[in-house]
Amino acid sequence: MISKAVIPVAGLGTRMLPASKSIPKEMLPIVDRPAIHWVVEEAVQAGITEIILVNHAAKGAIEDYFDINAELDAQLQAKGKESLRQSLRNVIPENVSVISVRQREPLGLGHAVLQAAPVIGEEPFVVMLPDVLLEAADEGVDLGAMIERYQNSGAAQVMVEPVPMDRVDQYGVVSLEGPAPVRGESRVMNGVVEKPHPEDAPSNLSVVGRYVLPGSIMALLKTTRPGAGGEIQLTDAIAELIGQAPVEAYAMTGKTFDCGNKAGYLEAFIHFALRHPELAPVARDIVERHCAH
Numbered sequence: 001m002i003s004k005a006v007i008p009v010a011g012l013g014t015r016m017l018p019a020s021k022s023i024p025k026e027m028l029p030i031v032d033r034p035a036i037h038w039v040v041e042e043a044v045q046a047g048i049t050e051i052i053l054v055n056h057a058a059k060g061a062i063e064d065y066f067d068i069n070a071e072l073d074a075q076l077q078a079k080g081k082e083s084l085r086q087s088l089r090n091v092i093p094e095n096v097s098v099i100s101v102r103q104r105e106p107l108g109l110g111h112a113v114l115q116a117a118p119v120i121g122e123e124p125f126v127v128m129l130p131d132v133l134l135e136a137a138d139e140g141v142d143l144g145a146m147i148e149r150y151q152n153s154g155a156a157q158v159m160v161e162p163v164p165m166d167r168v169d170q171y172g173v174v175s176l177e178g179p180a181p182v183r184g185e186s187r188v189m190n191g192v193v194e195k196p197h198p199e200d201a202p203s204n205l206s207v208v209g210r211y212v213l214p215g216s217i218m219a220l221l222k223t224t225r226p227g228a229g230g231e232i233q234l235t236d237a238i239a240e241l242i243g244q245a246p247v248e249a250y251a252m253t254g255k256t257f258d259c260g261n262k263a264g265y266l267e268a269f270i271h272f273a274l275r276h277p278e279l280a281p282v283a284r285d286i287v288e289r290h291c292a293h
């Protein structure tokens with residue numbers, strides 16, 4: 001059973017300044033919850049029970065969010081606000097644990113994932129990049145399907161989606177043996193390259209930020225040299241893994257939002273507000289009123 005998800009959260013979020021100057025960018029709200037809550041919820045819906053945050057010294061607020069605030073809890077209990085109290089306790093279900101390890105130097109995503117090696121051991125695990133919010137056609141379906149595929153076939157899974165060719169230089173980009181997988185399916189990958197120039201890109205299929213990987217990727221990360229941007233790239237370790245073990249690209253069925261930049265954050269906020277079970281009517285009314293003027 002794959003039960004662990006590594007979520008690297010140590011990045012300083014410079015694309016979200018000044019909002020992220022004194023609070024972690026993952027704690028900025030999307031409607032009524034911090035962005036990281038949506039990502040952890042996606043993991044839980046896919047059956048993950050152990051969340052490993054790879055964190056930075058200045059971002060303890062993320063760890064506090066998944067803990068119980070004893071003073072607030074006691075105060076809500078004393079005031080009889082039981083349903084609010086329960087909703088805070090349910091931020092993380094009882095069978096799910098959240099732990100954190102530190103990334104002491106900003107050496108790249110591959111280096112961040114490597115910091116979780118002592119917790120992962122030999123087990124396969126999930127990596128989720130918290131800047132990307134994912135709205136699956138069905139809750140948790142994409143990550144859940146990737147986990148199932150790994151468990152059935154032993155092939156590592158890398159979630160992909162097509163992007164316009166002039167944007168491939170912002171992503172990991174995969175090359176495949178045959179045609180692109182249809183949505184909800186996987187295809188064997190024969191390469192992946194980090195942030196290629198459009199003229200060198202092997203396809204327009206970008207790496208979305210959800211991976212199911214074997215524990216053996218850690219040994220590869222230990223010897224991965226700095227790559228694109230001078231950083232130790234997870235993409236480069238996956239490219240090496242392809243020579244040793246089956247790796248597949250999984251085409252997601254849902255929609256992605258890059259909350260690591262202002263335009264993507266704004267779009268995610270509006271999109272999820274318009275779909276919120278309680279706030280959707282208010283959100284629609286606000287959007288319509290403001291568009292009319």
Ligand code: G1P
Nearest residue numbers: 109129171172206207208209235
């Ligand atoms: C990271 C990965 C990249 C992936 C992207 C998805 O890049 O290195 O392969 O496509 O996330 O958002 P970053 O956005 O951290 O530069």
